[in-house]
Amino acid sequence: MIKRGVVVIHLPFVYEGVVSSFVSMALRLFSFSGCRSFLREHISPKATLCALRQSGWIESRLGAKRHLLSDDVVKLEDFQRKKLAVAHLITGSDGNFIELYGHKLQRNSLLLQDELHVLLHLCRSAEDMKTARDAVYRYHAENRNGKYKFGPVFIRLCYELGLEKMAAATLTDKEMRGFFSDFTSFNIGIDMLFVKGYYDDALEVLQFMRRQRVPFNKETLMLASAVCYKLNTTESHAICTSLIEEAQVKGRSVTRHAYCFAVALALKQNDVQRAQALFAQIVSTDRICQNLKILLLVMSGATQEAIVDLSSAVQLSKSPSFFRKPEFSQELLDQMRLRIVGEAQATEAEQVISELERAGQVTRQTLDDMLCHTPTAPKRKMAPIVREKRTSRRIRKPLHSTLTSE
Structure with a gap:
């Protein structure tokens, strides 16, 4: 419950007051201005790198290297910096919080959105994720119409910790229908499965997404083409062709990367005519297209x-x-x-x-x-810091000296 900027959390278990204050401090980071200002003032890029190394997050990211989605889509680094910000405030107590949250689950106590938000930003191991998984299942069962969507946060945690099987199982679980309500969670999960070589699982997630009528965006279509290309079967070729043709008919955007995967798959299947038709849709002369053209x-x-x-x-x-x-x-x-x-x-x-x-x-x-490369994300420009004007427009002198002279 939030009133006039003050966070009030009720934790009906041991250390309630201590953990509640940690939650309150952590949640203030997620306000529109508070999180950005705290990160700039307290969590520098250098400090972030050191903390990631000490905590083992660097090693986990090496196991989850992106090959298809760029960082501006996955947003893993932004997520990790938020985790560092929460850990910075709850130093030495994150383990206690997760353990106490586990006790709360066992007691079948009411789960609050704010507590779950903090819990998901404190998980650092597969063991922690068991508590997080149980928590999201309980929370979803009790809050089918919750305003905050925890799906992308949960999947980013799986991505960071290399828990692709847990991600796939949760994404395709009928009990969690509605928890992953948009394409973001599915896209990140499919990308993770693709990187680890679980192409059959990735195709299963795509098919489940289709059955649940979750709309495909341009990244989903690109990922689908990539998965079909890797499977390299008659069935996957038919699926890839069907998805792209459907997007074309409905006037949806098809990325160059998706077309390139589809062309390469058609050539692998010796469907030269289909490859020619798909390649004709590409208006690019980059290195991949030049090589595909020669092969074609x-x-x-x-x-x-x-x-x-x-x-x-x-x-x-x-x-x-x-x-x-x-x-x-x-x-x-x-x-x-x-x-x-x-x-x-x-x-x-x-x-x-x-x-x-x-x-x-x-x-x-x-x-x-x-x-199968990682596209470079466009660099985001930081908004300049606007300083308050301290000079007099009339005589171009410092404002304080003008006031004292008058």
Whole structure:
């Protein structure tokens, strides 16, 4: 219960007064201005890095490296800084709070939104997450129409701690229907499963999301294309094609990344005609698209056109250094060599490839590496601090001296 900015928490168990005061302090961090100002004044980026190392969060993040969603979508760093802010205020007491919260669950006491909010920002281990999981199940059963959505917070915790199986099980549990009410939680969960290689589980989450009529956004469609690409089956190819066609018909946005996964999958399935139709929708000339185009030309029998494109890339190697020169995968060029053995263009193709190698335009990265990359999130500009004007507009002197002289 919050009245006039004062947080009142009722914890009907041991240490009620002590823990309640910690909760009150922590919750003030989540006000619109309080959280930002506290983070700027008390939790510097350097302090954040040190704290993450000491607490083991760096190691957990290495296990949950993003490959598809950028940080502005996952928002893992923002979440971790909020956790640090709460831990900063409740130093030495976070374990007690989680233990006491467990006792509260055992006593079947009433769960309050504010307490759960703090609990989820104190979890640091798989053991803590067992308490958190039990808490969200109880809270959801008692508060089906709660205003605050805890789904994304819970899934970010799973992402941070490497609990992808717990995330998948909770996302697809019918008892939790409505708890994950939008695409954010599902997207983060699917991304986590994709990174760990649990593609069948990721597809199951997508299918559950579909059955629950949770709308797909452009990131969901990209993740679906990526999962289908990794599964590389006739069924996954049909699912990917169907989802993209549906989005096109309904006028929804389809990202370049989603199209690239779909094209690569079609080529893996030897569906060159479908790959050509999908590639025609891409209006980009980045490195992934350049490599996909060469592979598409070779597989469609347009070898001479592929050689012409590679020759053009060689000419760009003579451009000034600040121009980004096209790079081609060694794996892709090797495939091209194998496909044109004995053909009339084989000698010409070998010469062009050799020139690309000498120009440093051949990379060890595979096409799969290029596709499964972490996009760079746009940098957010910090709003400038507006200082109160302290000069007189009339005579351009400091305000205090003008007042005293008058």
